[in-house]
Structure formats: structure tokens, C-alpha cells
Amino acid sequence: MAFIEGSLFCCLIAMYFYYRLGTFPWPPPGVQLPSRLLPACCMTLLLLSCIGSYLASEAARKGDRKGMIWGMGLNLALAIAAMTCRAIDWRLWNFKWTTGVYGSITWAIVWIHTLDVLGDLVYTAVLALLVLLGNVGPRQRIGVHADSVVWYFLVAIWVPLYVTVYWVPYFWGANG
Amino acid sequence: MRYIVTAFLFLLAGGVEALLMRLQLSFPNNPMLGPDKYNQIFTVHGSNMMFLFAVPVMEGMGVWLVPLMLGTRNVAFPRLNAFGYWMYLIGGLLLYVGLFTNTGPDAGWFAYTPLSGPQFSPGKRVDIWAQMITFTEISAMCVATELAVTILKMRAPGMSLNRIPMYCWAMLVQSAMVLFAMPAVMVASNVFLLTDRTIGTHFSNPAEGGDPLLYQHIFWFFGHPEVYIIFIPALGMVSAIVAAHSRRSIFGYPAMVLSLVATAFIGFGLWVHHMFATGLPQIGEAYFTAASMMIGITSGVQIFCWIATLWTGRVRLNTAMHFVLGFIFIFVMGGLTGIMLAAIPIDLQVHDTYFVVAHFHYVLIGGALFPLFGGFHHWFPKFTGRMINERLGKVSFWVLFLGFNLTFFPMHLLRLKGMPRRVYTYSPEMHWTAANGMATAGALIILIGGILFIVNVISSRRSGPIAGANPWDAGSLEWAADSPPAPYNFAFLPGAVSRYPLWSDPADRVVVTGMRNDRREILVTETVSGEPRFRHVLPGSRIWPLLTALLATAGLVGSIFYFQWYYIGAVLTAIGLIGWFWPKEPVEIEP
Numbered sequence: 001m002a003f004i005e006g007s008l009f010c011c012l013i014a015m016y017f018y019y020r021l022g023t024f025p026w027p028p029p030g031v032q033l034p035s036r037l038l039p040a041c042c043m044t045l046l047l048l049s050c051i052g053s054y055l056a057s058e059a060a061r062k063g064d065r066k067g068m069i070w071g072m073g074l075n076l077a078l079a080i081a082a083m084t085c086r087a088i089d090w091r092l093w094n095f096k097w098t099t100g101v102y103g104s105i106t107w108a109i110v111w112i113h114t115l116d117v118l119g120d121l122v123y124t125a126v127l128a129l130l131v132l133l134g135n136v137g138p139r140q141r142i143g144v145h146a147d148s149v150v151w152y153f154l155v156a157i158w159v160p161l162y163v164t165v166y167w168v169p170y171f172w173g174a175n176g
Numbered sequence: 177m178r179y180i181v182t183a184f185l186f187l188l189a190g191g192v193e194a195l196l197m198r199l200q201l202s203f204p205n206n207p208m209l210g211p212d213k214y215n216q217i218f219t220v221h222g223s224n225m226m227f228l229f230a231v232p233v234m235e236g237m238g239v240w241l242v243p244l245m246l247g248t249r250n251v252a253f254p255r256l257n258a259f260g261y262w263m264y265l266i267g268g269l270l271l272y273v274g275l276f277t278n279t280g281p282d283a284g285w286f287a288y289t290p291l292s293g294p295q296f297s298p299g300k301r302v303d304i305w306a307q308m309i310t311f312t313e314i315s316a317m318c319v320a321t322e323l324a325v326t327i328l329k330m331r332a333p334g335m336s337l338n339r340i341p342m343y344c345w346a347m348l349v350q351s352a353m354v355l356f357a358m359p360a361v362m363v364a365s366n367v368f369l370l371t372d373r374t375i376g377t378h379f380s381n382p383a384e385g386g387d388p389l390l391y392q393h394i395f396w397f398f399g400h401p402e403v404y405i406i407f408i409p410a411l412g413m414v415s416a417i418v419a420a421h422s423r424r425s426i427f428g429y430p431a432m433v434l435s436l437v438a439t440a441f442i443g444f445g446l447w448v449h450h451m452f453a454t455g456l457p458q459i460g461e462a463y464f465t466a467a468s469m470m471i472g473i474t475s476g477v478q479i480f481c482w483i484a485t486l487w488t489g490r491v492r493l494n495t496a497m498h499f500v501l502g503f504i505f506i507f508v509m510g511g512l513t514g515i516m517l518a519a520i521p522i523d524l525q526v527h528d529t530y531f532v533v534a535h536f537h538y539v540l541i542g543g544a545l546f547p548l549f550g551g552f553h554h555w556f557p558k559f560t561g562r563m564i565n566e567r568l569g570k571v572s573f574w575v576l577f578l579g580f581n582l583t584f585f586p587m588h589l590l591r592l593k594g595m596p597r598r599v600y601t602y603s604p605e606m607h608w609t610a611a612n613g614m615a616t617a618g619a620l621i622i623l624i625g626g627i628l629f630i631v632n633v634i635s636s637r638r639s640g641p642i643a644g645a646n647p648w649d650a651g652s653l654e655w656a657a658d659s660p661p662a663p664y665n666f667a668f669l670p671g672a673v674s675r676y677p678l679w680s681d682p683a684d685r686v687v688v689t690g691m692r693n694d695r696r697e698i699l700v701t702e703t704v705s706g707e708p709r710f711r712h713v714l715p716g717s718r719i720w721p722l723l724t725a726l727l728a729t730a731g732l733v734g735s736i737f738y739f740q741w742y743y744i745g746a747v748l749t750a751i752g753l754i755g756w757f758w759p760k761e762p763v764e765i766e767p
Contacts, residue, residue: 003352004317008359011394012367015379018393023385097377101385104377108367115746122750126757143757 005116009157012109016164019101027102027169031095034166038089042082043162046155049078053148060144065136068144072128075151079121086114109161113154120150179236179261186228186268191626193221195619198583202616204604214600215282216301220275222285223305226402227312228268230544234409235319237551238347242323244558244654244661245341247332247670247677249698250714252325253318255721255756260318262725267311270733274304281305284598286395287369289380289388294373303373303736306365310732313358316405320354323347328703332653333688335672335706341652342419342426345433346412349440353401353408356444361398364391375739389454396447404443406540408436410547411478414500417547417554418482420650421497422489425676428481435477442471452520453527461520468518475511479504492648495569499550502577506542510535513588528598531591537584549576549629556636557643561659564636572628579621586611586618651676669699672706724752 020026027033052075059067090110097107124147130140196217200209209217243251251257274280281301283292292302327348331340340348368391371377378384380391419426426432446467448460456464482504491497513535516522526532556564590611595602602608646655654661655678656670670677671686678685688708691697696714701707731745 003355004359007356008363011360011363011397015363015390015394018390019385019387022387028385097371097375101378101381101387104371104379104386108371108377108379112367119746119750122754126754130758 045082057148183233198619216280259721264315320351342415343412357401413551496554503546510538534587562640576625582618651679720756
């Protein structure tokens with residue numbers, strides 16, 4: 001999974017810089033620079049939510065049912081908070097995917113990553129429900145562990161994507 | 177098995193399309209197919225052969241053979257395998273629904289923008305192509321995942337990395353390539369093409385800062401490894417056949433393995449040689465030419481090792497070996513034109529002409545189809561429990577071999593006379609008639625060869641002599657199972673005491689005891705050493721993979737018409753997956 005998604009996001013980053021090289025100015029006139037605060041909050045919350053995954057995965061190793069529920073709950077809460085930050089910020093954008101290639105690639109990166117994150121949140125929620133219902137066999141414990149690994153990947157891949165989408169227009173933007 | 181049968185049916189369909197094209201080109205100004213039908217047919221032919229035949233048949237053979245060769249009972253993740261199969265089948269049907277309703281894609285099997293973009297390809301034709309790609313890529317990635325895990329974790333005890341059969345090495349390398357290459361084509365077809373066409377993004381619209389050339393980069397970053405994804409399993413098959421029928425171990429095993437891995441690495445570094453005619457910086461041209469020529473070295477290592485094996489072995493010249501020798505001949509021919517194409521001055525001259533058509537049919541049919549047919553004859557006793565008719569097999573080989581060369585060799589000459597690719601007809605003054613007529617005659621001979629092959633398969637399956645477990649006296653573990661193997665392959669898992677366990681002294685051979693036979697239990701082994709670690713229970717068959725595939729289909733097909741179907745499809749697929757993973761009862765695994 002990490003291979004597949006990793007190659008996918010690498011392609012997207014390569015595309016971003018390819019377009020960046022060929023387009024002046026970046027972002028195009030009339031398009032706001034990305035905001036700083038909310039995306040940074042989102043990134044921080046995502047990083048913090050990994051603690052939840054770690055706790056859940058440690059608890060799964062020991063077979064500690066309560067620990068798993070707490071870990072996954074923490075993970076879910078922080079991740080949902082992070083996604084709320086992203087959603088609020090997203091609504092403030094003054095461009096759509098049809099606004100030049102800048103809009104297309106920016107939307108594509110954020111959209112695909114959000115879809116992935118939501119997918120994993122559903123997965124975590126279902127697992128947490130299963131554990132709550134008391135179905136804690138070894139398979140569920142492996143599932144909790146795998147869920148954490150997927151989550152680490154999704155957060156880790158967001159670091160370069162975050163830098164690309166929200167910082168590059170500042171440092172290597174405008175008339176560049 | 178259903179993978180292989182389905183893929184062969186698609187081969188038949190692709191062959192019919194090829195024949196239609198050859199008939200169309202058999203004489204000048206032929207009114208049989210119009211330009212529009214011709215465009216659809218060559219696009220569907222290319223897409224069909226690449227996405228619906230070549231990759232799936234190689235993976236199908238892998239799914240069937242790899243567990244047997246590794247001495248285990250099944251692939252890892254059998255339900256993922258089922259899901260992959262259904263996605264593949266639905267994707268293939270989607271393409272043909274398009275073709276038969278006159279909405280077959282018509283922009284070439286790579287659908288370059290801007291021709292395939294919203295401006296020049298209105299309608300739904302290219303959208304169908306793009307989603308067909310999504311279906312087949314999902315399926316390929318499912319299979320690649322399960323094969324990689326199977327090969328790394330489920331080998332026979334004692335089968336350390338340096339004892340894995342060559343074919344399994346090839347499948348492992350191929351799976352890794354699939355995992356890295358296929359996402360690129362999903363970016364190209366889905367993010368790029370489909371959103372440009374359906375919701376008005378500007379990835380390939382130069383007026384808004386987009387770039388059609390980037391589509392080519394992304395596509396060929398997948399498209400070139402794709403060729404090796406098809407070709408590397410074929411190399412593995414050839415190694416298996418050569419070793420079994422030379423009755424000796426393969427010459428230069430470490431060199432062979434390393435050259436497979438090197439091929440995979442270099443294969444990712446030469447996609448730009450499909451784009452020499454687009455204008456590149458000189459350093460880029462130099463690098464990609466060098467990389468393209470380097471691939472000749474790794475392929476050469478393989479060929480010389482096979483020749484050394486054949487030279488020092490006691491060769492049994494049966495049908496499978498005929499196909500292997502035919503492969504070596506044809507593939508070397510294709511390799512030589514490949515070296516020519518890697519040189520930019522020549523490439524610019526022959527770009528988009530019949531020289532290229534001749535080249536890639538020589539390497540793909542020669543490099544993949546002949547080994548596949550060889551493998552089919554070699555493993556036919558294992559598939560069916562009966563021997564295939566050798567005499568008819570050899571006749572069909574010679575008919576195919578002659579027909580193939582008669583079809584594609586004149587295409588080199590057609591280029592010398594200046595014939596470009598993808599033209600639906602030509603006028604008599606061009607003097608292309610004789611060579612085209614010859615090529616069409618060759619295509620008809622290939623058809624006869626194909627019919628002979630099918631007749632042979634059907635009649636041998638019905639009334640061939642009973643084969644027994646190991647008719648070739650071969651050394652690898654698949655020949656230790658019954659022919660045809662039981663659904664669980666092995667009741668007692670064999671151990672791998674050497675690289676060719678069945679050629680070891682019978683006194684040294686071992687089997688694993690203590691595995692339960694009343695449930696789907698397998699043995700998980702250490703990645704490097706092949707030491708057994710623990711037993712694991714595989715899940716049984718259930719309806720959910722099919723259901724999930726159908727739900728995902730609703731989303732993917734719907735999104736051709738309305739983008740919102742992506743969201744609906746995502747929710748539906750999530751429901752399918754939750755149902756899939758919902759535990760029936762907690763299954764305990766003892767260590």
C-alpha cells in the first residue's frame with residue numbers, strides 16, 4: 001500500500017514542480033497565497049494523532065482492550081480535528097480546480113490525500129467499534145497494528161505534500 | 177486458472193482485431209473499415225493486448241504456478257485475488273461494451289493529449305479507455321501484492337533466497353515493478369485525462385499553464401516498465417523450461433537473478449526513449465540512449481546463460497523447447513532493432529513508422545507470447561493431468577513461427593518505403609501493396625497456427641495420455657504435486673533441500689508433517705532463510721470480493737458520466753470492504 005500510494009504522491013509532487021517551472025507567475029494573478037495558520041494546525045494535529053496510533057498499536061501488542069480503544073479514540077479525535085482545520089481552510093480558497101493549472105494540481109493533491117485520510121478514518125472507526133463490541137481476536141489485534149502503520153504513512157506523506165502545497169508558493173512563488 | 181482462460185479469450189479478441197486491421201491494409205484503398213472504425217480497432221487492439229491480455233495472463237500464470245513452485249497451498253490473500261479477478265473481468269467487458277456501441281476509444285493505446293483531451297475527443301470514448309485502465313490497474317496491483325507476499329513469506333521450509341526458482345524470482349521482480357509503475361498510469365489516466373475531460377481541470381491545457389508533454393512523461397514512466405512487467409515473467413518461464421528440458425540446473429543462477437533485478441531498475445530509467453521526437457535537452461538524450469542500450473546487456477546475460485545451459489545439458493527437443501528456441505531467435509531480432517531505435521538519429525527517422533510496429537511486435541510476441549506458449553505446453557500436464565500432443569504442437573509452432581515472421585518482417589521493409597503507423601489505407605502509387613499483402617497473408621497463417629493450438633489443447637485435454645505427477649522429470653516443486661493438483665496443492669508440504677529439490681537424492685527429501693488438513697492452513701516462513709515461523713489460516717471463499725468489485729464498478733463507471741459518482745462509489749466500496757472484513761467469528765491462530 002505504501003509503495004503504491006508513495007509512487008502516486010511522488011508523481012503528483014513531480015507534476016507540481018514541473019508545472020511550477022513552466023508557469024509564471026505562481027500562483028496565477030488573482031489567486032490568494034495559501035493561508036499559514038490553519039494548514040499548520042492541521043499538520044501539527046496530524047502529527048500528534050500518531051501518538052494515538054502508537055498507543056493503540058502498543059496496546060494491541062499486549063492485548064490490552066481498553067488501551068486499544070483509548071488509543072484509537074485519541075487518534076480519531078485528533079484526526080477529525082485536523083480534518084476540520086483543513087476543511088475550514090479549504091472553504092476559504094478563492095480558486096477552484098478550473099482556475100488554471102495551479103488550481104488543478106493543488107486541488108488534486110489535497111483532494112486525493114483527504115480521500116485517503118477519510119478512508120483510513122472509516123477503517124479506524126470500524127475497528128474501534130469491533131473492539132468495543134468485544135471481538136478482539138488476534139486478527140483484530142493485527143488489524144489495529146496495520147491501521148497504525150497506514151496512519152503513520154498517511155501523516156508522513158503529508159509532510160512533503162504540505163510543504164509543497166502551502167510553502168512553495170511563498171518561497172519559490174510569485175514571480176520566481 | 178480463470179485468469180488464464182479469460183486472458184486467452186481476450187487474446188482471441190485482440191487477434192481478431194489485428195486480423196481486421198491486416199485485412200483492411202491488404203490492398204490499397206480498401207473500403208472495408210472506414211478511418212473511424214480503424215482508429216477504434218487499433219486502439220482497442222493495443223489496449224486489449226497490453227492491459228487485458230499480456231499483463232493478466234502473466235499474473236494468472238503466476239497465481240497458479242507460484243504457490244506450487246514454492247511448495248505452499250495457496251497464494252496469500254485469496255480474497256484479494258478474487259477481487260482482482262472481478263475487477264479485471266469488468267474492466268475488459270467495459271472496453272468491449274464501448275467498442276460494440278460505437279464508443280470504442282480511438283486515440284491510440286496511450287491516448288496522448290491533446291488528441292485525447294476534451295477539445296479533440298468529445299463524447300465518452302476516451303473516458304471509457306481511462307476507466308478501463310483503472311479497473312485493470314487495480315486488479316494488477318492486487319495480484320502483485322499477493323504474489324510478492326507469497327514469494328517472500330510462504331516458501332517451502334529450507335527455500336532460502338538463493339534457492340527460489342528463477343520463475344518465482346521473475347514474478348517477485350515483476351510484482352515490485354507493478355507496485356511502482358501502475359500508480360503512474362492511474363495518475364495519467366485518472367487525475368490527468370479523466371478530470372480534464374469531465375470536470376474541466378487544466379493539467380494538459382497549455383492555455384492555462386498545463387502541459388500535454390507531462391502526460392507523456394507520466395504515461396511512459398508507467399508504459400516502459402509495463403513492457404518489462406510483461407517480459408520478465410516470460411524470462412522466468414524460459415528459465416524454468418530450459419532447465420527442465422536440458423535436464424540440468426540453470427547456468428549462472430546468481431547472474432540471472434541479478435540481471436532480472438537490474439532489468440527492473442534500468443527499466444524505470446528509460447521511459448523517455450519513447451519521446452525522443454518531442455525535443456529534449458542533449459544531456460537527456462544522451463542519458464536515455466545510454467540507459468536504453470544498457471538494457472541490452474542485462475538481456476544478453478540471460479540469453480548467454482540459457483545458451484550455456486542448453487549447450488551443456490541433454491536437451492529434450494519437445495514443443496516447449498521449440499517455442500523457447502523460437503523465442504530466442506525472434507527476441508534477438510527484436511533486440512537488434514531495439515538497439516537501433518535507441519540511437520536518436522535512427523529513432524527520429526523511423527519514429528511513428530512501421531519499423532516501430534515491427535520492433536515491438538518482435539519483442540512482445542517474441543519476448544512474451546512465445547515463452548508463454550512454451551510455458552503453456554510445458555505446464556500443460558500439470559494444468560490438466562494429460563500430455564499435450566507433441567506432433568501437433570510442433571506443427572502449430574512452425575506455422576506460428578513462419579506466420580509471425582511473414583507478418584512482421586515485411587514491416588521493416590515497409591518503413592524503408594516510408595509507411596507511417598496508424599494509417600487506415602494507402603494509394604497504389606506508394607508501392608506498399610506487395611509487403612502489406614505479405615503481412616496479411618502472414619496474419620492469416622498465424623490464425624491457422626492459433627486454430628491448430630486450440631484444437632491441440634482441446635483434444636489433448638480430452639484424450640491425451642495420462643501424465644502423472646512429473647512427466648518431464650523436472651526438478652522444481654510444482655512437479656511434486658498431483659497433476660492436476662488438488663485444490664490445496666499439497667497435503668504434506670514439501671521441503672526445499674536444494675535449488676532443485678526433486679533432483680536431490682530421494683533419501684534427503686523431506687516433507688512437513690503436523691499441518692492440519694481440515695482447514696486452510698499454510699506455513700509462514702522467514703523471508704531470507706526460508707526457516708518456518710508459524711502456521712496461518714487462510715480465509716474461505718465468500719461473496720464479498722465480488723460484491724465489492726460490483727460496488728466499485730458502480731462508482732467508476734458512473735464517474736464517466738457524473739463526477740459525483742466518485743463519492744457515491746467511495747461510500748459504496750467502503751460498505752463492501754466493511755462487509756468483507758467484518759469477522760464471522762474470532763479465528764484463533766496458535767503460534
